[in-house]
Structures are given as C-alpha cells and as structure tokens.
Amino acid sequence: MKQNKKQLTQHSAFNGVVILTVALIVVKVLSAIYRIPYQNILGDEGLYAYQQIYPFVALGVILTMNAIPSAVTQTFGTTGKDGQYSRVAVVLQLLSSVCFIILLISAKWIALFMGDIHLAPMLRAASLSYLFVGILGVLRGYYQAKQEMHIPAISQVIEQTIRVGIIMGAVALFLTKDWSIYHAGTVAIIGSAVGFLASSLFLLQKKPFHFVRKGTEIEWKQLSIAIVIFAVSQLIVIVWQVVDSFTVIHALMSAGMDFKDAATQKGIYDRGASFIQMGLIVTTTFSFVLIPLLTEAIKERQHVRINRYANASLKITLLISVAAGIGLINLLPLMNSVFFKYDSLTGTLAIYMLTVICVSLIMMDIALLQVRQRVREVLVAFLIGVVSKVLMNIIFIPHVLMLGGSISTVLSLIIFAVLLHRQVLKFYKFQSMTKFVVKLIVTMGLLTIVVQFILFIITTETRIGGLIELLIAASVGIGVIIFAIVQMQLLSYRELKHLPFGDKLYHMKRGKR
Secondary structure (H helix, E strand, O other): OHHHHHHHHHHHHHHHHHHHHHHHHHHHHHHHHOHHHHHHHHHHHHHHHHHHHHHHHHHHHHHHHHHHHHHHHHHHHHHOOHHHHHHHHHHHHHHHHHHHHHHHHOHHHHHHHHOOHHHHHHHHHHHHHHHOHHHHHHHHHHHHHOOOOHHHHHHHHHHHHHHHHHHHHHHHHHHHHOOOHHHHHHHHHHHHHHHHHHHHHHHHHOOOOOOOOOOOOOOHHHHHHHHHHHHHHHHHHHHHHHHHHHHHHHHHHHOOOOHHHHHHHHHHHHHHHHHHHHHHHHHHHHOOOOHHHHHHHHHOOOHHHHHHHHHHHHHHHHHHHHHHHHHHHHHHHHHHHHHHOOOOOHHHHHHHOOHHHHHHHHHHHHHHHHOOOOHHHHHHHHHHHHHHHHHHHHHHHHHHOHHHHHHHHHHHHHHHHHHHHHHHOOOOOOOOHHHHHHHHHHHHHHHHHHHHHHHHHOOOOOHHHHHHHHHHHHHHHHHHHHHHHHHOOOOOHHHHOOOOOHHHHHHHHHHHO
C-alpha cells in the first residue's frame, strides 16, 4: 500500500514537472517571437531602444519564474510552514521595493550612462516590475513545493500572454498615433509590470498560505545562496546583454559613428537575442532531464551512477547545443531576411550564435557543480566572465564595430565555461568524450553540407517562400541528426533512453544491425 502511494506521489510529481516544463516552453516561445513584429514595425532603432531596457525587466522575470520559486522549493521542500513563507515574502518584497525605488529615482542617470537620455521613461516603466517580484516569486515557490505545478504554470502563461499582448498594442499605437520609438517602448515595457500584477492576483485568489507574523527559523544564508545560484544559471545571456547596453553605443561612437547609425547597428545586433533564445529553448528543455537522477545518486553515494549520469548529461547537452548553434549559423542569412525583412551583419550574428553552445555548457556545468554544493567556484567564474566581457567590448568594438561585440561575447563565455569545467573535472570522470566529440564534428560537417545543398537548390524571392524553405532546411537538418544518432551511435542506449522518443531511436539502431 505504501509502495503504491509512493509511486502515485512520484507519478504526480513527474506530471507536475511536465506541466511546468510545457508552460516554460510556451513562455519562452512567446518571449522569443514577439521581437520579430516589433522590429518589423519599429525598425532596428526601435528594437535597439527596447533591448537596451529589456535586461532590467528580464531580471525580474527570471527571479519570479525560476530563481525565487526554485530556491524556496529547495529550502522548504514539502514541509514549509505558513509563517516561513510569510517572512520570506515580506523580506523579498521589501528588497524588491527598494530596487523599484532605486531604479525609478536613478533612471535619468542610468540612461545618461547608457548614452541615450531618451531611455529614462522606459527605465522608469521597467522599475514598476519590481513592485511584484518578491510576492510573485514566493507564491510560485509555495505552489511548486506543494507539487501543484499547474498553478504556477498557468500564472506564467497569463503573465507572458498579457505582456506580449501589451507589446503588440504598443506596436499598433506606434503605427496609428505617430508615437516615437521611446513612447512605444515605454508602453511595451509596462506590459511586464501588468503581467506580473495579473499573475500575482491569479495566485492570490487561489488562496495560498495564510500571512502570519510568527514562524519557525529560516536558513537565510541557504535561501540567499540558492536564489543567487539559480539566478546566475538563468541570467548569463541577460547579464551579458546588460554589459552591451552600457558599453556598445559609447564604443561605436568612439569609433566615429554618429548616434543614429550606432543605434541601428546595435538594433541589428540585438536581432540575435531572438535566435539565441530559440536555440536555448531546445537545449534547456532536453539537457537537464538527468539532474534529478544525478542528485539522488550523489545522496546515495552511488559513484558508478553518478559518473554515468554526468557523462550522459554532458553528451546530451553537447549534442543538442552544438546542433542548435551550427544549425542557426547555417540558416542565419535566410532567417535574418525572413523574420527581419533584410539580411544584415550576417557574419557578426553568425559568431553570436555560438552563444547557444557556450551558455548551454555553462548552465550544465553550473548544475553539475550545484548538486555538489560548489557555490564559490560558480560565482568566481561568473565574475571573471563578466569582467572579461566588459574589457573585450571596450577593446574590440572601436576597432571592428559590432563584430567586436559578438567576438567579446563568445570569448568571455568560453573563459567562463573553461573555468567552470576545470572545476567539474575534479568531481566527475568523463569517459569516451574524445570519440564522442570526433563523431559530433563529423555530424556537424554533414549537417552543414546537406543544409547548404538544400538552400542552394531551393531559391525563393518572397518572405513566405523563404519561411517554407527555412522549414524544409530545418527539417532536413533534424533528419541528419537523427541519422547520425542511429548510424554513428553518437549516444549509447543508456544515454539515449533519457531523450524524448529515445527508445524508438534505440530500436531503429537495433533494426539497422
């Protein structure tokens, strides 16, 4: 009876994780695609203005969607008391309110530091999001801890739907009201605050924990570290974008470019954010399936299983991230013209796409170190990576313009990844990696040849035709990856079975023998 109850609980928890994962995919897809109509209507200058401020909003999104809920769930588990949730909610709400006040008051100085005083109203709009970060994050964490995953999942979809709806409304008003890109951008940024508010109201009406003054003691240090680590793993791309917000315009203008041209160049560069997010949707969905199993194996000190799960996690991450990154590079010229009207800065954006590979590996290495409770190593590597990005932006951009932005991003992420992986190698033993990497390189060469051949034989003149061509080329590329898995045995059965449809791929391999 107890066994059946345990199995039922595990099944319910698994279904909850699936629901939350699906919701996150929907949210990420919505977040990735809205920039396309935004740029098409407001132009590259409009996208530049929005992307300058977006990282401030994204910090709030990541804190409420991932960092705070995950940290609360990890700290309290299923035994959290109403008093504990109440105290954490109050403290985090006070901190987020302080962030709101600081950003609101300092908006003008931050805009000047960015090199564009017209961004100040957008920064003030971004500050409104922080009014809800504390309470929203804790409420989501409460429901996740209670394994009621469908409730935070629905709240995330509500938040993102409202946000994207308001952004599209801002685009429509830009067309009909003769607004400036900054006026439209301010309304678009306000969409996040409205989405946060709606999501908070939805969670509150579900009658969560009762707010009480007294509660048992809270491990504040443990909770704070957990929030920071979960935030760092999700904030890599955002923090690098913050560095760009403060350095790119100044660096371009120091190279002799006027402000309008600099803003346009930055806007074209910012197109890459949508493509990178599309690539990361794929990698982050499938790359972390083994982390819970790895955590359990570490608790039970099953060293063989620990290394087996670590090997499989790294190989799956490498396979999917490299396929996504190289696939994006091959399709980039076509994607650029299909989604953003015309093809610009192809070489710059192609190098930028390597970010998908670097960030995926960094996130996996952070996860591998996190389950070993290695926090300091992650934070040190993160800080070195950020400082490297700042210095390389200042050095490279004045000489090679936005190509320097892409180079500095990739090189600083490589530094971050190498520092992390050196630490990972102290705790895990990886086997047959050289053989795997050689096979992966051969696969990517084959992928490039096949996709480029498809793009060569199919020629289109319209954006709709280009979209069809893009879908065909992407489908063929996926087919090449499946072919390589089946024929070249990129993954073993033990590794393959953790992927969606992995069993079917395994049977395909057996059928070929």
